[in-house]
Amino acid sequence: MSGKLPECGVARFLVLLEGPWATLVVRELLHGTLRFSQLREALPGISPHTLTSRLRRFEAFGIVTRAVYAEVPPRVEYTLTPVGERLRPVLEAMAVWASSVPQLAPASAI
Amino acid sequence: MSGKLPECGVARFLVLLEGPWATLVVRELLHGTLRFSQLREALPGISPHTLTSRLRRFEAFGIVTRAVYAEVPPRVEYTLTPVGERLRPVLEAMAVWASSVPQLAPASAI
DNA sequence: CTGTATCCCCTGGGATACTG
């Protein structure tokens, strides 16, 4: 789908963080390393299907590392790479914008 | 779709700028007021269908104003509102991130 | 020039159920 997009830097960001949940997952990981179940708790409403999908993409893009610990019960931890950490200013800018626009069109959106 | 998302500020941003083209349209309008045809030229590959769809949403959210001039041929100009202008830092942050990560996983993405 | 109308495809995302 992204093949038709202009090849600018912003476009690469948009492909990586495609979909509403992607950014929210990154946002949680900016708090530090988290396990799969911790991400699910931190993101009420997300399905395991979606969460796995986003994490796999993040791994492929190199913004997240996946550490598996052979324990019982099993433990898997996800951590942002330095490249992923560098997304922090972007997320902060989003938050700043949102806080500066308290009332935004709700159901009026098409 | 967004009904299940957490109600945080970032989520509102994500709903507004849903889809890869949305952000790119805003990016062009940050250069100043543009006509429909100018946006199409600046965004090679976008269909009129998609462009109209995004612009209508932006109007509904109040980040873009639509000015129609009853001329022949007709002229319609789109301009960012102050709220829309405030998105500039976010786009800049995205660009900074992208420029700091020259090589990002291409076809390896799922 | 500035759209609108159809029709179609793809992918994000949800629900549910089921393993190692």
Add this chain to the structure above:
DNA sequence: CAGTATCCCAGGGGATACAG
């Protein structure tokens, strides 16, 4: 616990054609 497997839906986006 950490997923995977299916099936399904909604909406973004493209292509084409047509209208004011």
